[in-house]
Amino acid sequence: MDVAEEGRRQRLAAWARKGVEVPSAAGTLVAGALALGLVILGPLAVITAHGFIPYERIVDGIFSGATLTVVMAGIAAGAGAAAVGFAIFGRMPTKRAREQTIAGAVLGIQAAILGSVFLVFRTAGDPERFAFHFLNFEKLEGYGGAFVNGAKNTIFLAFIGEAGGVILGLILAILVLSKRRVVRAPARTYINFFRGTPLIWQLSVFYFGLALGFRLPLSTFQTAMLVFALNTGAYAAEVFRAGIQSIERGQMEAARSLGMSYLQSMRFAIVPQAVRRVIPPLMNEFVILIKDTSLIIVLGLAESEFDLFTLARTGYAETFNATFFVAAAVGYLVVTLPLIRLVNMVERRLRSGLVSVV
Amino acid sequence: MSPEPIVRLEGIHKWFGTLHVLRGVDLEVLPKEVLVVIGPSGSGKSTLLRTINMLEEPTEGKVWFEEKELTDVRTNLDEARTHIGMVFQSFNLFPHMTAVRNITVALERVLKLSDGEAQERARRELRHVGLEHKADEYPSRLSGGQQQRVAIARALAMRPQVMLFDEVTSALDPELIQEVLDVMKALAEEGMTMVVVTHEMGFAREVGTRLIFIDGGMILEEGKPRTVFKDPKEDRTKQFLARIL
Numbered sequence: 001m002d003v004a005e006e007g008r009r010q011r012l013a014a015w016a017r018k019g020v021e022v023p024s025a026a027g028t029l030v031a032g033a034l035a036l037g038l039v040i041l042g043p044l045a046v047i048t049a050h051g052f053i054p055y056e057r058i059v060d061g062i063f064s065g066a067t068l069t070v071v072m073a074g075i076a077a078g079a080g081a082a083a084v085g086f087a088i089f090g091r092m093p094t095k096r097a098r099e100q101t102i103a104g105a106v107l108g109i110q111a112a113i114l115g116s117v118f119l120v121f122r123t124a125g126d127p128e129r130f131a132f133h134f135l136n137f138e139k140l141e142g143y144g145g146a147f148v149n150g151a152k153n154t155i156f157l158a159f160i161g162e163a164g165g166v167i168l169g170l171i172l173a174i175l176v177l178s179k180r181r182v183v184r185a186p187a188r189t190y191i192n193f194f195r196g197t198p199l200i201w202q203l204s205v206f207y208f209g210l211a212l213g214f215r216l217p218l219s220t221f222q223t224a225m226l227v228f229a230l231n232t233g234a235y236a237a238e239v240f241r242a243g244i245q246s247i248e249r250g251q252m253e254a255a256r257s258l259g260m261s262y263l264q265s266m267r268f269a270i271v272p273q274a275v276r277r278v279i280p281p282l283m284n285e286f287v288i289l290i291k292d293t294s295l296i297i298v299l300g301l302a303e304s305e306f307d308l309f310t311l312a313r314t315g316y317a318e319t320f321n322a323t324f325f326v327a328a329a330v331g332y333l334v335v336t337l338p339l340i341r342l343v344n345m346v347e348r349r350l351r352s353g354l355v356s357v358v
Numbered sequence: 359m360s361p362e363p364i365v366r367l368e369g370i371h372k373w374f375g376t377l378h379v380l381r382g383v384d385l386e387v388l389p390k391e392v393l394v395v396i397g398p399s400g401s402g403k404s405t406l407l408r409t410i411n412m413l414e415e416p417t418e419g420k421v422w423f424e425e426k427e428l429t430d431v432r433t434n435l436d437e438a439r440t441h442i443g444m445v446f447q448s449f450n451l452f453p454h455m456t457a458v459r460n461i462t463v464a465l466e467r468v469l470k471l472s473d474g475e476a477q478e479r480a481r482r483e484l485r486h487v488g489l490e491h492k493a494d495e496y497p498s499r500l501s502g503g504q505q506q507r508v509a510i511a512r513a514l515a516m517r518p519q520v521m522l523f524d525e526v527t528s529a530l531d532p533e534l535i536q537e538v539l540d541v542m543k544a545l546a547e548e549g550m551t552m553v554v555v556t557h558e559m560g561f562a563r564e565v566g567t568r569l570i571f572i573d574g575g576m577i578l579e580e581g582k583p584r585t586v587f588k589d590p591k592e593d594r595t596k597q598f599l600a601r602i603l
Contacts, residue, residue, distance in 0.1 A: 253413055254450035254509075258464035258516060259440035268463050272454050 025097035025104075028085045032107030035078030039115040042070030054138050055131045062127045071115045078111030132321075139321045143311075149304065150311035151331050157307060158290040161228025165289075166282060168229060169236025174266060176241055187237070194234035200295045202227050207299055220299040232289055239281045243274035280347040287339050291332060308332060362424075363388050364520050364551055365410055370419035372405055372575075379405050380416070381575035387520060387553055392546045394566035394583060395555045398598055402575040403555045407522050410553065411442040424519070440468055443513030443521040447528050449505040451497040451512070457484060458493040461512045469516065483511035487541050503534030507541055520551040527558060559603060563587055571595045 020026040047061030061067060085105025092098040121127065140147075175187035194202070206227045211218045218226065247270050255265035294309030301310060312328035315321075363386035372380035379402045387393055387410075397403045408414040409421060412428050412435055421428040423438050451460050461480035465471045471479065484490045487507040497505050506526055513521060523542065527535045539561050546552060546565050556562060562569060563583045571579040571586065571594075579586060579595045587603070590596045 248448075248450075250446055250448050250450035251452065254444075254446060254452070255464075256436075257411055257413065257439055257442070257444040258512070259436050259468040260464060261436050264467055268467060269452050273452075276454070 019096070019100075021094045022092060022097040022100075024084075024088060025092055025100040028081050028088070028104030029100040029107075030104070031077050032081035032085065032104035032111065035074045035076075035081055035111035036107050036114070038070050038074030038077065039111045039118070042074060043067045043118065046070065052135070052137055055136045058131045058135050059128050062122060062131070068122070071118055075112050075115035075119075078108035078115065081105060081108030082112065083108075134322050134326050136321050136323045139319045139323050140315075140327055143315055143324070143327075146303075146306070146311055146315075147308070147327060147331060150306050150308040150328075151335065153305060154290060154293050154307040154309075154331075155335060157225060157228060157293040157296065158286060160225045161232050161289050161293070162282075162286045164225075164229025165232025165236045165285070168233030169238075170240050170271070172233060172237035173240035173244060176237060177244060191234045191237050194231050195238070199227075199231055199292055200298055202231055203295055204298050206230075220301055221296075221305045224293075224296040224299060228289060228293065232285060235285055236282060239278050239285065240274065243278035243281075244270055246277060247273050276350065280343050280350065283339065283343040283346065287336050287343070290336055290339075361389055363422075364424060365553070366420075366422040367406075367409065368420045368422070370406070370409055370416045370421070372402070372409065372414060373417045379575050380409070383419075383572075383575070383577055385570070385577065387551060389551055390549050390567075392552045392554065392565055392567045394562040394569045395553065395572060396557070396559070396562060396569065396598070397572035401572045403572045404524055406572065407524050407553060407555050410520075410522055411439050411444055413444075436468070440464075440516050441519045443516060443518035445506070445509050445513055445521070445523050445526045447525040449497070449502070449509045449529070451505055451509055453497050456494050456496055457489065457500070457508045460497070460508060461515045464512070465515055479515055480511075483515040484508070486514065487511045488537075501534055502530045503537045506530065506538045510538075510541055510545075514545075520553065521545065523552065523554040523556065525555050525557065527556070557602065559587070571598065573598070 015021075015023070043062070046064055046067045047058055050061035050064065051057040082105045085101045085108065089098055089101035089105065092101055121130075172187045172191060176184055176191065178184050203224060207218075207220055207223045210216045210226070211220075211223055244266075251269050251273065252265050255269040256262070260268065293307050296307060297310045297313060303314075306314065308328045308331045312324040315324035365385070365387040367383055367385040370380050370383040370385075371378070383402075383406060385406075395403045395407065405414050409416050410423075412421065416429065419429070423442065426433050426438055428435060428438055451457075452463070455463065458477065458480045461483060462471075462473075462476040465476035465479060466473065481490060481493055484493050487510055489504055489507055489511070492500060492504060492508070497508070500508065510521075510526075526542075527538050530538065535558070539558060542552070542554070542561070543565050554562075554566070566583040569581060569583040569586050570577050571590075571592070573594050579590060579592045586595065587599065590599055
């Protein structure tokens, strides 16, 4: 056999072990990824080199020639990857090569779109004003401690609301599943009321209704905690109800046939199984509640009680600068993103079978 | 004089909406009897079994367990059910509890046994069905046959006066059926009173002391299993047996 031919085959085999079965496919993938990298990381790198504070530096970065060059290069590479990828993916001999080609083309399209949007923003938009209003990080100076405190209050409110809501929700769910209408009706009324009226309405009215009308010695902040728990209770009740109803009927029958009462059967056989199933939806409720705590802005709060959003809104009012909202978004995401990941993880584990999470 | 029946059903009717599932059933179960219930699917045999421990409330008629009338609303059904063991087609073990916990939970919460007594009794019952070594496994780690034997042990641990078996081998792979039937046969030989809804005709013939054939919600034929199998009197019984034997 030809020595050169043998060498070529060995080289190809070595590449294939690394995932490169067809060079043109791998090339398309690399080009697409490179294009997206250029479009996203390029301007970021240039701006970082210029600096973020004061905001004029960011503007300089956006308008610098280097930024224009990397973005144009990214768009070109992206368009190229897309054109080549869609032209050749049908002819790829292996599944892996085909997927690489398609991925490269899609990444290329994303790069071209993002790059174009940036170019439009740079030429037709007003980066100067945008940066002044949204990326004016100078204005945040002195608010760092307040943001940490705001995040703390946000998490605290959501946590108390969720904890109270879960307990209340389980009780309501058991009441609403009663076969007796007189037991069901009040629980159903409660749930429908709290699900049927806006949270912002409940917050507004309960402060006056409870604190003033009933003369309960509750501060606005305490009222908010209570309302979040009452509101979450209604939603958690529906989650628990669905969870309990999803347990096979045979479980209740087995428990009853052993002489357990209805409530004993619920407590030992049904609810422990239902709780496992409702953990993901309850965690989702928690994520929603974290964001909904922002509604306490309608109540008059002391400065130390500010949540993230109230703080941002106050900072905005004081400085007439929207960078505070950007900072608040970062604050919410720092809390919610890990939680969302956790929910997905727990869901996967539960779906994969027997593992107990609790 | 014949002994007092453990279970007595009198004029049982059951409607599910407009569906008339049981149409006037009278039945007595005597001590130490192994009563086998056969019949086509949808004939009402499972419903009949489930009325004995009132998992199905009869629309009409009376159910007695020993001297207690279960259909009397004043009767404490929870207490009565502790004397009536039941085993289900789909096992219905509690999946979040180990085998032994499946048994002890009712011993502790219903019979109020101490933790030690319950453990001891549960492990004895598991040994009884040959599964002592699986005591600490979760049901998902057991085969269908093993799960069903745990379910039998769980019911037996309550020391019931009568055991109800509702097609307990129907959900099992063929090679797992025998181990469950063996346990039931041993139980019958120990003198347990049993009502067995089944499609296992070999078991019915060998272990059953009396057989009833149900179709259309009524008891159509009754007698010694061997007699009925060899010489069925009713046409419906003949047709049914011809189809399955």
